[in-house]
Amino acid sequence: RLGAEPFFFSYAKNENARRVYALIMDYFIIAMVLVMVGISVNIEWLKYFIEGKDAEQQALYWSGLHIVPILLLNYVLLGIYMNLSVWYKLTDQTRFGLYISGIGAIVTLVLNVILIPRYSYVGAVWVTTLAYGIMVMLSYLWGQQRYPIPYRVGKNLTYILIGAGVCWLMFDVFDRHVVIGNLLFVVFAGMTFFLERKALFALLKK
Known part of the structure; x- marks a missing residue:
């Protein structure tokens, strides 16, 4: 974030700035x-880096591994929101950042009060997903009205959904099997490289 914002501001006057922001x-x-998929499919051996003070505490930590993909998805959504926020900073309309954050905070507070007593930390994680999703949607919609950037929404959403689907398969169908998970990761990464190879090679030549 600290490295990206100075770039966004310094590049704003360039005629193709909006296309670059979308890229x-x-x-x-x-x-x-x-990263989300890579961590999720390898969680069965990565979990050994999570240490508790005793076996009971460690087992308690491990019992929460099923929420790891959701937590990682939340980081993806938060990162998207941070990238989207460029529009209200460049147009000096930072009040919209306050509006969006406020709405996200209200959603989080209200739903946590409702869901945590019933669903514990799982409810809190899904509340965060919903809050970040709403913040992303609001920032995108308001941004396109005031500082349109040609984001490829369909393509980006497809990558997110496929990645989430791989994580779901790994946890709910293949019972966190490391070999199968990594095969799925290789297929997903290979598909991504194949689809993006022309743009990637063109970018590397610049």
Whole structure:
């Protein structure tokens, strides 16, 4: 974030700035989704880096591994929101950042009060997903009205949904099987590279 914002401001006067911002979003989402899937499919051995003070506490930590993909998805959504926020900063309409954050906070507070007593931390995680999703949607819609950027919404949403689907298969169908999970990851990464190869090679030549 600290490195991206100075770039956004310094590049704003360039005639193709909006196209570049959209391209940055494309590759940010691809990178984040690949990280999300990569961690999720390897959680069965990564969990050994999570240490408790005793076996009972460690088992308690491990019992919450099923929410890891959702937590990672939340980071993806938060990152998307941070990228989208460029519009109200460049147009000096930062009050919209306050509006969006306020709405997200209200959604989080109200739904946590309702869901945590019944669903515990799982409810809190899904509330965060919903709050970030609403913030992303509001920032995108308001931004397109005031500072249109040609984001490829369909393509980016497809990558997110496929990545989430791989995580779901890994956890709910293949019972976190590391080999199968990594095969799925390789297929997903290979598909992504195949689809993006021309744009990637063109970018590397610049």
